[in-house]
Amino acid sequence: MVSQDQSKDSVSKKNGGKELGMVTPQDKPLKKMKFVSSAETEPTSTTTISEDSKSGRGMSTMPRVVKRKLQKIKPVVEYNKRGKGCGPAHTEMQSYIGVLAPSRVPLVDKKWAEIPKDIKEQIWEAVDMAFVVGQGGKTSVLSLAAKKWKDFKSTLTRHYILPYIKEREKLSQPPEIYKFIEKAEWDAFVASRLSKEFECVHSQHSQIREKLEYNHRLPRKRYAGLEDQLEETMLGVEIDRSTLWKKARQDKHGNIPDPKVVEKAKLMVSLHTLF
Known part of the structure; x- marks a missing residue:
């Protein structure tokens, strides 16, 4: 008689070491990600973006995301107590939007x-399906898409x-790594960036950036991700805005390299002690 565990193992081997609805370690670049089957969620849209062939402006996918779509598995984006997206699913969604936009x-x-x-609707539908x-x-997805598009430019x-x-x-041809950029739109974009109007705007923005004294060192996770991390490592400690800053x-190594930032941090500590 074949046991239930042996039967499961047999099915798993027939499916390349995977059980239906499961994700193998090599498929999971991120940990602690919560998944649900698409069958557990109501379908809200039907995307018009082709993701298994090169069409339109070109491929706009992340292979692991497409693979999960085929398996009808969707990561659940989590939010911290302040309502900001956090966790691995949110990070991966940001990356996906960063490719789509x-x-x-x-x-x-x-x-x-x-x-x-x-x-915009196509971008939302693609994210909603994934x-x-x-x-x-x-609203949050399209807001992020707008930022990613602006950052790309x-x-x-x-x-x-x-x-x-x-x-x-x-400047006669688009960058080789961005094959989806058509030459006509590249030429028009280059012309806009070499114009007197843009030169003036760019100069103003450069002056503003030079005045920033306390730049953070955060990667893509930003403040929401940092807060999420600190809540796991600093149990019982209130994570206020000064701590995050x-x-x-x-x-x-936990050191602050910039002397100006060190002085500002000391001032925060002294003010926090007074109140």
């Missing part, structure tokens, strides 16, 4: 509000356009 939204010198609604977004929903400007102002021949400016 640049490759699906045209590279134009416009504001996000001017982008056609159908393009994650259980929860609170904030569509900033990256192109800083790394692929401004350094070659005196070598215009190097100081921790965000420490290096991996």
